[in-house]
Amino acid sequence: MEGQLRAPKGLAGVAVTDTAIAKSDADGSLLYRGYPIEELAANAGFEETAYLVLSGKLPKPAELKAFSSDLAKRSHVEAKVFEIMGDLGPDAHPIDVLRTATSALGSIDRESDIRGKELSIEAKMSTLVANCRRVPRGEAPLEPAGAGGFAGSLLSMLTDRDATDYERWVFERTLIFYMEHDLNASSFTVRVVASTLADPYAAAAAGLAALKGPLHGGANEGAMQMLLQLKSPEAAVSYVDEALMEKKKVIGFGHRVYKDFDPRARLCKEYLREMIKRRKGDEMLYRTCDALEKEMWEKKRLPPNLDYYAAPIFYFLGIDIPLYTPIFAASRVFGWMAHYNEQVEENKLIRPDATYVGPAGLKYVPPERR
Numbered sequence: 001m002e003g004q005l006r007a008p009k010g011l012a013g014v015a016v017t018d019t020a021i022a023k024s025d026a027d028g029s030l031l032y033r034g035y036p037i038e039e040l041a042a043n044a045g046f047e048e049t050a051y052l053v054l055s056g057k058l059p060k061p062a063e064l065k066a067f068s069s070d071l072a073k074r075s076h077v078e079a080k081v082f083e084i085m086g087d088l089g090p091d092a093h094p095i096d097v098l099r100t101a102t103s104a105l106g107s108i109d110r111e112s113d114i115r116g117k118e119l120s121i122e123a124k125m126s127t128l129v130a131n132c133r134r135v136p137r138g139e140a141p142l143e144p145a146g147a148g149g150f151a152g153s154l155l156s157m158l159t160d161r162d163a164t165d166y167e168r169w170v171f172e173r174t175l176i177f178y179m180e181h182d183l184n185a186s187s188f189t190v191r192v193v194a195s196t197l198a199d200p201y202a203a204a205a206a207g208l209a210a211l212k213g214p215l216h217g218g219a220n221e222g223a224m225q226m227l228l229q230l231k232s233p234e235a236a237v238s239y240v241d242e243a244l245m246e247k248k249k250v251i252g253f254g255h256r257v258y259k260d261f262d263p264r265a266r267l268c269k270e271y272l273r274e275m276i277k278r279r280k281g282d283e284m285l286y287r288t289c290d291a292l293e294k295e296m297w298e299k300k301r302l303p304p305n306l307d308y309y310a311a312p313i314f315y316f317l318g319i320d321i322p323l324y325t326p327i328f329a330a331s332r333v334f335g336w337m338a339h340y341n342e343q344v345e346e347n348k349l350i351r352p353d354a355t356y357v358g359p360a361g362l363k364y365v366p367p368e369r370r
């Protein structure tokens with residue numbers, strides 16, 4: 001078509017919108033609303049970061065208190081939604097259960113204003129995450145106990161094990177890292193849905209659909225399954241060599257933006273090492289992760305991404321693997337809602353063009369003559 005611009009495959013390197021929410025860069029930097037991720041990891045809490053991502057500024061103490069209490073108050077999920085989740089049965093993957101439950105929430109939500117709807121999704125998502133495996137298996141639903149804030153409360157619903165203060169702090173850091181990442185596939189999906197002026201529940205359900213895939217949010221589960229098969233550093237090295245020879249992707253490595261290192265993975269690797277040291281945990285798991293990372297760098301110059309090091313942290317915390325991608329969603333939903341708002345504020349329907357490469361002018365052939 002005349003005048004048509006051709007974008008590269010996967011829209012790689014194409015800026016399709018302005019955003020003031022976050023910026024990841026090839027040099028290994030990541031900003032949330034101007035704050036480097038290292039600065040937030042060292043100092044901020046989950047709710048504080050969520051407020052920042054949503055509103056563009058760090059909250060004053062009273063604002064933080066009101067936001068945290070609003071989230072806690074709205075975390076209750078209606079029995080009807082748990083019933084629908086239960087009907088899906090024990091074989092349903094938790095991320096599919098979560099997506100279905102999000103749609104169900106949307107159809108019974110009676111909030112009249114958009115901000116109220118968004119707060120409800122943000123608050124209820126973690127309750128749904130805590131239940132998206134247990135309820136389809138016939139277990140009774142859990143509600144957040146309220147203590148420990150957003151992260152502490154989610155962690156205590158996800159595991160029976162008593163976490164130490166350091167482990168709770170690390171879990172909160174992984175949630176902060178998962179919260180936002182500019183135009184990743186699921187946030188872009190959310191913006192496409194927002195641009196049609198569909199409601200935030202529809203956008204969140206679409207975000208969850210995009211998050212499921214192993215090239216995006218599903219990577220943390222894939223990475224852990226891979227690591228569990230590799231019981232030693234030597235096995236990790238052979239695995240990488242074989243995968244690369246067969247041109248297979250090694251889950252948990254590579255990134256569209258980061259080429260040398262993912263700053264979130266670097267921090268998670270430090271936390272993992274410290275967790276294992278403090279609990280005298282599985283040294284072999286850490287050494288296996290490290291050997292695989294070194295081999296991937298040596299042979300392919302690909303760094304590990306956040307999913308690669310978040311996975312063994314979740315494993316070490318005693319969380320079931322099929323819950324890893326849902327945990328990602330419990331946090332990313334705040335970023336999704338920030339994108340929803342930014343899109344709607346200066347909306348233009350997202351409707352790109354395609355270069356047609358198929359045939360034209362064909363004549364209809366009746367069925368008996370095909």
Ligand SMILES: CC(C)(COP(=O)(O)OP(=O)(O)OC[C@H]1O[C@@H](n2cnc3c(N)ncnc32)[C@H](O)[C@@H]1OP(=O)(O)O)[C@@H](O)C(=O)NCCC(=O)NCCS
Pocket residue numbers: 010214215216217219248249250251252253254255256257300302305306307
């Ligand atoms: C994240 C990802 C989709 C980004 O991909 P991208 O920018 O589109 O890059 P491509 O998939 O085109 O890969 C470019 C090259 O690196 C290779 N590559 C990328 N990631 C790889 C991986 N994880 N393992 C092995 N090779 C990989 C590709 O095979 C390709 O090699 P080639 O040029 O020799 O053909 C990709 O790195 C990937 O699939 N990673 C594994 C899944 C994952 O961990 N996802 C979570 C992302 S946070």
